[in-house]
Amino acid sequence: MATPVLAGRSAGTRPGRPRRGGPARRRTSGDLKIALVFILPALIGLVFFYLVPTIRGIYLSFTDYSILGDPDWVGVKNYQAIAKDPLFWNALWVTVEYVVINIVLQTAIALGLALLMHHVARSTWVRGALLMPYLMANVIAALLWFWMLDYQIGIVNQIIEWLGLPRVAFFGDEGWAIPTQALINTWRNMGYTALLIFAGLQAIPGNLYEAARLDGSGPFQTFGRITLPLLRPVLALVLVLTVTGSFQVFDTVAVTTGGGPVNATRVLQYYIFQRAFNEQDFGYGSAIAVILFLILMVVAILQMKFLRGNESDLD
Amino acid sequence: MSTQRTARRITPGKVVALICLALAIAVSVLPFYWVLRTALSTNGSLAANSASLLPADFNLGAFQRVFGLQSPSEAIAEGGSGGSINFWGYLLNSVLYAGITTAGAVFFSSLAAYAFARLHWKGRDKVFALFLGTVLVPGIFTALPNFLFVKNLGLLNTMAGMVLPYVFMTPFAIFFMRQFFLNFSREVEEAAMLDGADHWRIYFRIVLPNAAAPLATLALLTFMGQWNDYFWPLLVGGDESSRVLTVGLGVFKSQSPQGAPDWSGLMAATLVSAIPVLIIFGLFGKKIVNSIGFNGTK
Incomplete structure (x- = not known):
């Protein structure tokens, strides 16, 4: 790697020093010992809080495990029970619904905002506000x-009434509960996502646009032929972040609806939480967590494969 | 460039674009004003003035309630729950939780990042891949066993138990610092090495002082992330004594008194929880905004 540079320097700039020995020899024999010291704390964290x-x-x-006593090995019993558990399938369904709304809304809004910022307002203030x-x-x-x-007294319903529309029970209506949760998440994340895409837009060389303009390409054609293809790695990243983040929705549900009304917002992570901590069923909760883990792995692999997010057309 | 030439001309398209952008900014920022306006209102007057832009019946009672300065009877009279809630304690816990995890994670992660970027040792790339791979593991999946581990250590509802999973490293911090060290000029380091300094001394005397800017950015990002953390502190620090602000907020909300929620109290509590992050953003906004492109695309 940098060894040639080092060898060149030690030979050229420091005539008083012997060429071999000292740092140069340490390089060839490796820095394993000192490296261990450097990574030891991080390694403790990795092993005890991630790998184990x-x-x-x-x-x-x-296993069958209720915190008290020892876990009992039960084989695939938990997974068999999950397959027949209507609450699990409901949780999976409402979570997917939440994820899909987030992907569509968040990506569309963020892409729009990023383009707006790129063309009319690049100031840090605008980005900061968003x-x-x-x-x-x-x-x-x-x-x-x-x-x-x-x-009753929320400002949004007040505005809805002014517009002559009927009030909406955003959290209390079974049909609205998940879209509302997704809207909250979209509100929180759209600026961040827009900034990621904005950074991607700025990385596209300006001369490409110049060339497209000279060739008589209109704005929509330019967007479809140049902007979108060159944004692909960024969009792939945004999608992975949105999907993996949304699948793990918990906080907003926990403090607002608590899974309700009925089961409308009992998303996967909330269901895991309830099974493990409210019903002391750690085995069952862990099994759903494994399934969630597998879903996320498959989704990430598929996204990276189809969007080829790790390659850029710019190179 | 063409963008600069068109920037001076005002076209209908540009007007529409600016209106859309203004709308997005309003949607992002105005809710914060609404929180402030509600926090300064009196509960009893909120319903009658639900659309007034100014506080309904201006009053600081909500903030007094949040900091436990009102007697239970006073609190109940103003629409509070009268339940014990002490945001000073939660605030302190949040500062400790976010502060300790940030200090530990940033320091230890940058040490490891240096070893991944600069030192040569067998298996380096494999170990690094292992660290990076942990990003794929959903938080809930490790949270259950981590809870059991902390419980077995007898550290439930202690600050030590809460900070343990984060204080040694975060995968993002290692990735972030490694990226910086890889781009950091080797020349100074190599000159020092030729003068006989070992890696340890080079790291603390030369590399660390030169990495102040990225370390600060990383510390800000980590601190805000930890400040906002909810799930893990809820699992291991649910007791009154170890609650952080986010957990306290959830408890406050669930103490729905007298039928209707204590809206002004809840919004005052929300604002108190948000203020530290808002201050950080006010001071270092540019640094934070400019870091986004980095961690996302590079």
Whole structure:
């Protein structure tokens, strides 16, 4: 790697020093010992809070475990029960619904905002204002909208009434509950996503647009033929972030609807939480967590494969 | 460039674009004003003035309630729950939780990042891939076993138990710092190495002082992330004594008194929880905004 540079320097600039020995020799024999010291704390974190828990989580999913006593090995019993559990299928369904609304809304709005910023306002102030919601905790975003969307005295319903439309029970209506949760998340994340796309837009060389203009390409053609294809790696990343993040929705649901009304917002992570902590069924909760893990893996692999997010057309 | 030439001309398309952008900014920012306006209102007057832009019956009672400065009877009279809620304690816990995890994660992660970027050792890339791979593991999946681990250590509802999973490293921090070290000029380091300094001394005397800017950015991002964390502190720090602000907010909300929620109290609590992040953003906004392109696309 940098060894040639180092060898060149030690030979040329420091005539008083012997060529071999010292740092140069340490390079060839490797820095394993000192490297271990450098990575030791991080390694402790990795092993005890990521690797061991991953194995333990998989193990627990094959057991019956209520915190008290020892886990009992039950084989695939939990998975068989999950397959027949209507609450699980409901959780999976409402989570997917939430994810889809988020992908469509968030990506579309963010792409629009990024293009607007790119063409009419590149100032840091604009970007800062759009980023503000993202800096807030999910809990804060949830409570803020819980108040603004209140059926009785929330400002949004007030505005809806002024427009001559009937009030909406955003959190209380089974049909609205998941879209409302997704809207809160979209509100919080759209600025951040827009900034990611904006950064991608700025990386596209200006001379490409110049060339397209000279060739008589209109704005829509330019967008479809140049902007969108060159944004692909960024869009792939945005999609992976949106999907993996949305699949793990918990905070906003936990502080607003608590899974309700009925089961309308009992999303996967909330269901896992309830099974593990309210019903002390750690084996069952772990098994659903394994399934969620697998879903996310498959989604990430598919997205990277189809969008080829790790390659850029710019090279 | 063409964008600069068109920037001076005002076209209908540009007007529409600016209106859309203004709308998006309004949707992003105005809710914060609404929180402030509600926090300064009196609960009893909110219903009658639900659309007034100014506080309904201006009053600081909500903030007093949040900091436990009102007696239960006073609080109940103003629409509060009268339940014990002490945001000073939660605020302190949040500062400790976010502060300790940030300090530890940034320091230890940058050490590891240096070893991944600069040192030569067998298996380096494989170990790094292992660290990077943990990003794929959903938080809930490791949270259950981590909860059991912390419980077995007897550290439930302690600050130590809460910070443990984050204080040694975060995968993002390692990735972020490694990226910086890879682009960092080697020349100074190599000169020092030729003068006989070892890696340890080079790291603390030369690399670390030169990495102040990215370390600061990383610390800001980590701090805000930890400040906003909810799930893990809820699992291991649910008790009154160890609650952080986000968890306290959830509890406050669930204490729905007298039928209707204590809206002004809830919004005051929300604002108190948001203020530290807002201050950080006010001070370092540009740094944070400019970091987004980096961590996303590079």
